[in-house]
Amino acid sequence: MSGSFPRTGWRFTVGLVSFAVVVACSGDDGTGDPASPTPTATVTQDAAAQAEEQIRTVFERFIGAVVEAQSGAADDPAALFEGLATDETVEFNAGIASRYADQGIVRVGEPVISDVNVQVVDRSGVVSACMDESAWTPQLTSGEAIPPAEEQLTPHPVVYEVVEAGGSWLIGEAIEPGGTITC
Amino acid sequence: MLTPRRVSQVLTAVAVLLVGLLGSIAPGQAAGVRGVDPANDPCYVFIEVSPGVFEYVNICPDPDEDDSGEDGDSGTNGPRCDLTEEPYDEFCLGTKACRADIPSPLPEDEWPPEETRPSPEHIFTFVECRVPGQQEIERRWRWVKPYEGSIPGLGWQALGRLETPAFTMTFRPAGMTYVGADTRYLLDGLGDGDIIGSVAGPLQATGTLSHVEIDPGDGSDTFDCDPDLRSNACEHVYLEMSHEQTAQDLDGRPAFAAQARLVYDVIFTMGGVEVSLPGVPDTLESPWNGTVVPVGEIQALVRSR
Numbered sequence: 001m002s003g004s005f006p007r008t009g010w011r012f013t014v015g016l017v018s019f020a021v022v023v024a025c026s027g028d029d030g031t032g033d034p035a036s037p038t039p040t041a042t043v044t045q046d047a048a049a050q051a052e053e054q055i056r057t058v059f060e061r062f063i064g065a066v067v068e069a070q071s072g073a074a075d076d077p078a079a080l081f082e083g084l085a086t087d088e089t090v091e092f093n094a095g096i097a098s099r100y101a102d103q104g105i106v107r108v109g110e111p112v113i114s115d116v117n118v119q120v121v122d123r124s125g126v127v128s129a130c131m132d133e134s135a136w137t138p139q140l141t142s143g144e145a146i147p148p149a150e151e152q153l154t155p156h157p158v159v160y161e162v163v164e165a166g167g168s169w170l171i172g173e174a175i176e177p178g179g180t181i182t183c
Numbered sequence: 184m185l186t187p188r189r190v191s192q193v194l195t196a197v198a199v200l201l202v203g204l205l206g207s208i209a210p211g212q213a214a215g216v217r218g219v220d221p222a223n224d225p226c227y228v229f230i231e232v233s234p235g236v237f238e239y240v241n242i243c244p245d246p247d248e249d250d251s252g253e254d255g256d257s258g259t260n261g262p263r264c265d266l267t268e269e270p271y272d273e274f275c276l277g278t279k280a281c282r283a284d285i286p287s288p289l290p291e292d293e294w295p296p297e298e299t300r301p302s303p304e305h306i307f308t309f310v311e312c313r314v315p316g317q318q319e320i321e322r323r324w325r326w327v328k329p330y331e332g333s334i335p336g337l338g339w340q341a342l343g344r345l346e347t348p349a350f351t352m353t354f355r356p357a358g359m360t361y362v363g364a365d366t367r368y369l370l371d372g373l374g375d376g377d378i379i380g381s382v383a384g385p386l387q388a389t390g391t392l393s394h395v396e397i398d399p400g401d402g403s404d405t406f407d408c409d410p411d412l413r414s415n416a417c418e419h420v421y422l423e424m425s426h427e428q429t430a431q432d433l434d435g436r437p438a439f440a441a442q443a444r445l446v447y448d449v450i451f452t453m454g455g456v457e458v459s460l461p462g463v464p465d466t467l468e469s470p471w472n473g474t475v476v477p478v479g480e481i482q483a484l485v486r487s488r
Contacts, residue, residue, distance in 0.1 A: 095322065152237065158234075
């Protein structure tokens with residue numbers, strides 16, 4: 001099966017992450033352990049900020065890889081995702097690119113990504129954003145236009161899980177936005 | 184030479200082109216685009232293959248699949264493809280040997296518009312095919328008619344679509360019954376006894392009420408009853424009072440928690456013809472639903488006379 005679908009497990013993980021974020025935040029502004037020196041908190045915050053920055057960069061590059069994979073320009077779409085996504089997500093995206101190649105479909109232009117938001121706890125988290133695909137148009141390799149679907153013209157939320165592996169962050173599965181994000 | 188007529192033709196063409204371009208740029212004008220674009224091709228649909236991730240899919244069959252309208256059926260001419268290599272051994276699409284995810288991993292509300300569906304028997308799912316003379320496996324989302332061997336999988340899906348009615352349970356004598364008396368149970372909301380599920384691909388499940396199981400709640404065995412409880416109620420004789428029970432009726436009297444569930448015989452039909460599906464249950468039970476039954480001593484009746 002090439003389709004990748006949300007699993008209850010991930011929902012739980014996301015819930016856990018969201019909960020942990022809340023807990024972590026409420027811990028920050030509360031009266032912390034008097035014995036714990038302030039610098040520790042700063043270091044932790046710095047690490048979190050650093051992780052968030054890395055995730056934003058990886059996400060941006062990941063979307064770039066998705067666009068290139070679906071543009072039909074790459075011979076080996078899977079290679080575009082190297083170091084950016086988990087094996088399953090690489091396979092999933094390479095699958096779409098391969099099906100496009102089979103059917104002679106390409107997408108030209110690119111989506112507009114906005115409102116990127118990162119939540120991370122320890123070694124996993126989620127990155128969410130709004131995706132406007134209206135300028136990322138489908139066509140045939142022959143140049144003939146494919147009428148863009150109505151759904152493509154309205155910005156929609158995307159949420160991906162992110163995991164840390166070997167010191168770097170990888171984009172994992174797409175998960176249900178759950179109605180909390182509006183675009 | 185540029186004649187006025189020629190100029191007018193060119194201007195008209197440019198105007199049409201501009202309208203087309205503007206239409207495709209302006210967001211929220213999908214209907215306009217579809218109207219103007221000559222490539223208004225129903226072959227291409229946009230499906231959500233993962234949350235927030237969309238994919239364009241060509242859902243029209245390839246020319247070499249033209250005669251595959253009966254794909255998956257055990258046709259009279261035998262298979263036109265080589266079904267000897269696993270896992271591509273499920274059905275033929277023309278000369279392609281294929282397998283499909285059945286039931287579909289895509290929920291039905293994500294399937295392409297109904298007008299693209301070749302027949303009500305087709306399902307939209309992920310299909311992988313081995314193409315003769317080609318190294319790579321062809322993988323595609325598409326409409327397929329489920330082949331014979333996939334039917335049990337769909338049977339489970341069809342079974343899951345049968346909804347048992349939300350019934351209510353009452354008893355007579357109303358309000359309170361007595362040790363040694365005949366207590367009759369009545370169920371309301373059973374409808375005509377038949378339940379019909381929405382179709383799962385080519386399959387439809389139909390349930391016919393077979394009987395009702397009653398648990399009197401006094402520790403005695405569950406027993407079966409005739410389905411038509413309005414004319415032929417089930418009866419039970421309580422042998423002890425309910426005064427030590429924790430359950431209470433609306434008046435606060437201790438009561439037995441009696442309950443019932445409906446048991447249906449299920450048949451599966453394909454195109455109106457009943458099919459047998461080995462391994463798929465042929466009965467379906469409703470959830471238990473009940474009422475509280477306070478049981479008093481018969482002496483109460485004697486004293487009241």
